[in-house]
Amino acid sequence: MSKQDDSNACRSCRREFLYAAATGVGAVGAAATAIPFVRAMQPAADTLAASTTEFDVATVEPGMIKAIIWRGQPIFIVHRTPAMLKEINGHDAMLKDPESRAIPEVESAWMTSDTLRSTRAIRPEYLVISAVCTHLGCIPTFKPTPGRKDWGDAVPVDWPGGWLCACHGSLYDLSGRVIKGSPAPFNLHMPPYKYIHDTTVLIG
Amino acid sequence: MFITPKQQLYSKYALAAALIFIWPTMQVHADEIALKPVKITMDRNTLQKGLAVYTDICMGCHSMRYVSYRDLMEYPELHISRTKADALRGENALTAPLKSPLSEEDAKVSYGIVPPDMSVLAKARVGGGAYIYSIITGFAHDPSGRIPDGNYNLYFPGHRIAMNDPLGWLDHDPGDEKALLEQARDVASFLTFISDPHQIERHNIGKYVMGFMVIITILLWLLNREVWRDVKHGLPDAQFQGRERRDSDIDNDQRE
Amino acid sequence: MIKEILDSPIATWVDERTHAIRYVRYHLLDYPTPKNLNYWYAFGSIAIVILAIQILTGLFLAMSYKPSALLTGGGFTEAFDSIERIMRSVNYGWLIRYLHAVGASAFFFVIYLHMARSIYYGSYKKPREFLWIMGVAIFFLMQAAVFFGYLLPWGQMSFWGATVITNIFGATPIIGHWLQEFVRGGFSVGDPTLNRFYVFHFLAPLMLVVAVLWHIMALHVTHSNNPTGVTLKKKHIIPFHPYYTVKDLFGIALFFTLFFYFVFYNPTGYGFILEPDNFNPANPLKTPPDISPLWYLTPWYEILRLLPSKLGGIAILNIAFILLFLLPWLDRSPVRSARYRPRFKMMVLLLFSSILVLGYCGHHGVSPMLTWIGRGAGIIYFCFFLVLPFVHKFEPTVTLPDGEA
Numbered sequence A: 001m002s003k004q005d006d007s008n009a010c011r012s013c014r015r016e017f018l019y020a021a022a023t024g025v026g027a028v029g030a031a032a033t034a035i036p037f038v039r040a041m042q043p044a045a046d047t048l049a050a051s052t053t054e055f056d057v058a059t060v061e062p063g064m065i066k067a068i069i070w071r072g073q074p075i076f077i078v079h080r081t082p083a084m085l086k087e088i089n090g091h092d093a094m095l096k097d098p099e100s101r102a103i104p105e106v107e108s109a110w111m112t113s114d115t116l117r118s119t120r121a122i123r124p125e126y127l128v129i130s131a132v133c134t135h136l137g138c139i140p141t142f143k144p145t146p147g148r149k150d151w152g153d154a155v156p157v158d159w160p161g162g163w164l165c166a167c168h169g170s171l172y173d174l175s176g177r178v179i180k181g182s183p184a185p186f187n188l189h190m191p192p193y194k195y196i197h198d199t200t201v202l203i204g
Numbered sequence B: 001m002f003i004t005p006k007q008q009l010y011s012k013y014a015l016a017a018a019l020i021f022i023w024p025t026m027q028v029h030a031d032e033i034a035l036k037p038v039k040i041t042m043d044r045n046t047l048q049k050g051l052a053v054y055t056d057i058c059m060g061c062h063s064m065r066y067v068s069y070r071d072l073m074e075y076p077e078l079h080i081s082r083t084k085a086d087a088l089r090g091e092n093a094l095t096a097p098l099k100s101p102l103s104e105e106d107a108k109v110s111y112g113i114v115p116p117d118m119s120v121l122a123k124a125r126v127g128g129g130a131y132i133y134s135i136i137t138g139f140a141h142d143p144s145g146r147i148p149d150g151n152y153n154l155y156f157p158g159h160r161i162a163m164n165d166p167l168g169w170l171d172h173d174p175g176d177e178k179a180l181l182e183q184a185r186d187v188a189s190f191l192t193f194i195s196d197p198h199q200i201e202r203h204n205i206g207k208y209v210m211g212f213m214v215i216i217t218i219l220l221w222l223l224n225r226e227v228w229r230d231v232k233h234g235l236p237d238a239q240f241q242g243r244e245r246r247d248s249d250i251d252n253d254q255r256e
Numbered sequence C: 001m002i003k004e005i006l007d008s009p010i011a012t013w014v015d016e017r018t019h020a021i022r023y024v025r026y027h028l029l030d031y032p033t034p035k036n037l038n039y040w041y042a043f044g045s046i047a048i049v050i051l052a053i054q055i056l057t058g059l060f061l062a063m064s065y066k067p068s069a070l071l072t073g074g075g076f077t078e079a080f081d082s083i084e085r086i087m088r089s090v091n092y093g094w095l096i097r098y099l100h101a102v103g104a105s106a107f108f109f110v111i112y113l114h115m116a117r118s119i120y121y122g123s124y125k126k127p128r129e130f131l132w133i134m135g136v137a138i139f140f141l142m143q144a145a146v147f148f149g150y151l152l153p154w155g156q157m158s159f160w161g162a163t164v165i166t167n168i169f170g171a172t173p174i175i176g177h178w179l180q181e182f183v184r185g186g187f188s189v190g191d192p193t194l195n196r197f198y199v200f201h202f203l204a205p206l207m208l209v210v211a212v213l214w215h216i217m218a219l220h221v222t223h224s225n226n227p228t229g230v231t232l233k234k235k236h237i238i239p240f241h242p243y244y245t246v247k248d249l250f251g252i253a254l255f256f257t258l259f260f261y262f263v264f265y266n267p268t269g270y271g272f273i274l275e276p277d278n279f280n281p282a283n284p285l286k287t288p289p290d291i292s293p294l295w296y297l298t299p300w301y302e303i304l305r306l307l308p309s310k311l312g313g314i315a316i317l318n319i320a321f322i323l324l325f326l327l328p329w330l331d332r333s334p335v336r337s338a339r340y341r342p343r344f345k346m347m348v349l350l351l352f353s354s355i356l357v358l359g360y361c362g363h364h365g366v367s368p369m370l371t372w373i374g375r376g377a378g379i380i381y382f383c384f385f386l387v388l389p390f391v392h393k394f395e396p397t398v399t400l401p402d403g404e405a
Helices: A002-041 A045-049 A082-087 A114-119 B005-026 B044-056 B069-074 B082-089 B104-111 B129-136 B174-195 B199-230 B247-253 C002-007 C009-018 C020-029 C039-062 C078-088 C093-120 C129-151 C156-169 C176-184 C191-222 C243-265 C295-304 C310-330 C342-363 C368-394
Strands: A053-056 A065-070 A073-079 A126-130 A141-143 A162-164 A171-173 A193-195 A200-203 B064-068 C032-034 C071-073 C237-239
Touching: A002 B199, A002 C039, A002 C093, A045 B069, A045 C078, A053 A065, A126 A200, B044 B174, B064 B069, B064 C078, B069 B082, B129 B174, B199 C093, B199 C243, C002 C009, C002 C020, C009 C020, C039 C093, C039 C191, C039 C243, C078 C093, C093 C129, C093 C243, C093 C295, C093 C342, C129 C156, C129 C191, C129 C295, C129 C310, C156 C176, C156 C191, C176 C191, C295 C310, C295 C342, C295 C368, C310 C368, C342 C368
Parallel strands: none
Antiparallel strands: A053 A200, A065 A073, A073 A126, A141 A162, A162 A171, A193 A200, C032 C237
């Protein structure tokens, strides 16, 4: 009688073990199955391969702005005149992050001096900057001249010149730095770029 | 299974009838051209040599629209250096496909057809690599003399091929035969690889998947056997009139 | 563990408001099943798993596929290009596509065995007529799904296969010409055809899911037949779980070991799963030397060309399909399983071999010998249905215990 009970107990524990083992191995398999499907939704090899863009900044006239596409998102190239470059300084008190240090996306390895941190460009006359408002992703409008003369009361009285985002009223100066009181939290992002020839930049 | 000898005979008739029926159909289609056997290998050395044959010879006419110079660097099986890729691409972008300098219009004028793209060629031909190998080492003199030399190919359907003997196989020096065969084998291997560039990765992942499947199948088999111990056998069975049931009938009916 | 989950307060809370748990309990756990089902009965579960895989991989392929016959140079199209992009650039795109392609063949393989089992054990007979009809409907929906899906790569076989089959519509009396243009959305198979076939291919699994649910609903009312064909007494009935959950899972694992062998080591299946000629882009100016559908459609394709008349071929193909639907009413035997019907068994084996031979002939090109072999097989196929209403008169008498029939 007791012998039979033992044998039944053994049967039952063997069964429990097999259930657990099959469930465990099955769970591992199900988890592994998810990998290719998750990976399939990440950028494909050809998308990654097309992640750099070349652009000749000399094609932008002084004082003008041009938008180009990099990785499907717009980048502003601004040819800043000496007058515009002067406008960059002197309003640090208005800015949320005058030295572009808040998050890694707004700074770059080449920003080694205070001047570079305020001009935010390798060659100060050519600003290469992301055109995506850091608030909710709209594209800001270029309003380069200072004051309300050209823009009316859409901009503050002490407007230093820069961008106004029409969606929610975020303001940026001519270096793409966000002005206090804007809903946008950060300066416009700085894409990785370098000069590969005299006036040709490689973005990405 | 519970049936009388006479009825057993019926099912044997049925099987025999089926076999007799199927057998002659197996005899049709023996007239297809047998391809030359070739050992396709996918080591880096062979593939790089095959790539060189492709870029030196084939690419004169055949493009590869789905393969870029960058791909040649990035597929681990091929993995050519940046310097080599730069030398191959010349003025082309790294992400540009391998495009033949021969335009479609010029090809139509010179050959009458546009040479097929080679990116998926090995998958698009019955025999794959062996087909390519056989074609480029299959040039011969037409026994009937109708097709000019260089356009007669033993393995091409209809024997008339627009492609002109790319390796110089026709009337080759017997001393060169080994080198030519190796070139043909290398390029056949390369084209087989590039037609499905993830195949090595696929085979590698396959080992783990098959291993996993064997383990879980064995576990489930054991579990299945264990669970079914509970079920008492003993099933109803039909009885043909005029015949006693045998005990073995019951056993045969019960698979579990 | 399952028991603990189903008894948990949350499950009870949900069940009181939706009855979801008691559905699971009845249809998956306690569902009464004959105890003598053999491994042939696992193919239904296997087919459901394959359907799930087809839907999942199909959705992921749709994320990268472009249904466009716009030429991109050298005879290639956006559709063909997008599939090569899936094969080369999309991460694990090759795996997802091969799963989908092998899955299509596996689906038919499993469904043919499932149907063969059903015919052999007489599972289509009363009271399971609706179950059978729904099953045949699923089979037709699958045929539609593969037909639409096969056009999508826009290769040579895609294009010419679609051309040939849409030509069939043109043989319809009176409205044929109009119907053909209506199906194609143009005078020939082209970009509009590809776009609508993509939509239909996407629609097919939705309809399949509904049909499969109805199939299972019918099964769970009439319950499973069994190899004896006899309606079993209660003492021979066991719950679905754990006996058939585990047994079916084992069958699934065994089948998928074979399945994954093909996916990882032989995804083109010697040209039976993916045909070589379909890796050539579609060329409307050049018909391939040998147009035959993939292996699972070849028996029906052969029936289509049995008669030397276009309309005649289409007519007998329709009859061949209608006969499948009528099977429960053509078979007038009081006994279900072929086990106890020796003459029926012989006929069934002949039917199965005739379908195999039809498939063989349909796969190969036209030759006088194959045409006659195919006609012989076709005659056997139709004779099966012709003789079926009378065959029970010639069976030996049998006494069936444990049930009414």
